[in-house]
Amino acid sequence: MSTISTEDYIKAIYKLEVRGEKATTSALASQLGVADASITDMIKKLSDKGLLHYERYQGVELTQQGVKMALGILRRHRLWEMFLVEFLAYSWDKVHDEAERLEHVTSAELEHAIDTALGHPTGDPHGDEIPTVDGKLPNRSCTALAAHEAGDVVRVLRVSDEDSAILQHAASLGVALNSRITVKQKMPFDGSLTIKIGKKEHFVSRQVADSIFVERV
Numbered sequence: 001m002s003t004i005s006t007e008d009y010i011k012a013i014y015k016l017e018v019r020g021e022k023a024t025t026s027a028l029a030s031q032l033g034v035a036d037a038s039i040t041d042m043i044k045k046l047s048d049k050g051l052l053h054y055e056r057y058q059g060v061e062l063t064q065q066g067v068k069m070a071l072g073i074l075r076r077h078r079l080w081e082m083f084l085v086e087f088l089a090y091s092w093d094k095v096h097d098e099a100e101r102l103e104h105v106t107s108a109e110l111e112h113a114i115d116t117a118l119g120h121p122t123g124d125p126h127g128d129e130i131p132t133v134d135g136k137l138p139n140r141s142c143t144a145l146a147a148h149e150a151g152d153v154v155r156v157l158r159v160s161d162e163d164s165a166i167l168q169h170a171a172s173l174g175v176a177l178n179s180r181i182t183v184k185q186k187m188p189f190d191g192s193l194t195i196k197i198g199k200k201e202h203f204v205s206r207q208v209a210d211s212i213f214v215e216r217v
Contacts, residue, residue: 007073007104008032009042010051013062014070024059071131076103078124078131079114085125086118092125092159093167126167127158127177127213145181146191146209152183154214166211173202175212 012031016023025039032039047054051066062070080099084090090098106114115121115133122138123129131137142157156179159170174197175181184201185194191206204212 005042006046006051007069009046010062010066010070011073013052013060014067014074017062022059023061027059068135071135071137073103074137075131075133076106076111078128079111079118079121080106081124081126082118082121082130083114091168092161092171093164095125096161096164123177125177126161127156128161142213142215144210145183145193145195145204145212145214146206148183148186148193148214148216150183150186153217154181154183155179155217156181156212156214158213160211160213163211166208169208170212173204174198174200180217181212181214 009028009032012028013023016027016031021027025036025043028039028043029036043052043054043060046052046066047060050063051069052060052062054060077099080102081092081095084095084098085092112133121130129138129140140157145154148154156175156177158177159167159175161167173195179197182196183193184196187193191209193204193206193209195202195204
């Protein structure tokens with residue numbers, strides 16, 4: 001069992017748990033793109049290592065040790081995303097896949113050097129919090145833009161990095177971290193919005209609005 005496989009499984013389970021979803025065999029198979037049988041085999045190995053609790057037909061839950069590993073992986077991933085943007089001029093829609101590869105081959109010494117070079121950032125280019133070196137993850141309150149109504153003025157705190165096409169589209173509209181958005185109109189039949197950024201108005205689909213997280217100004 002390779003380290004990369006272990007880390008990918010642990011991170012996938014953590015992401016499901018954070019979203020409030022059950023980390024079942026089928027959910028993990030779908031997220032990781034592997035067969036159910038492979039998932040079952042890996043789950044047993046990770047359980048033996050003390051990284052997760054496993055009950056047949058009940059899904060899995062990370063142990064404290066498993067959560068600590070997941071946060072360490074996320075920390076390296078998000079530090080690399082910041083490094084690629086700040087020092088190598090990557091756009092925010094291009095960093096995820098690169099960071100996915102780099103997170104697995106980063107020593108503690110290199111992680112510390114990147115963190116220092118960046119000035120110890122607390123967030124990544126998409127607004128996701130970076131776990132601290134001692135495994136703490138701040139929990140900042142925000143809501144999806146889709147939850148807001150006409151007349152609301154909000155500030156962008158985070159944009160989901162799950163879909164690079166949405167990141168590209170959001171950037172083309174002028175959406176960036178800390179940018180201010182005024183909701184001009186909300187369509188009751190599908191939740192799409194007309195928003196104003198600066199002096200320009202734009203149409204935003206419900207899917208895009210669900211991917212932009214904000215706080216009321």
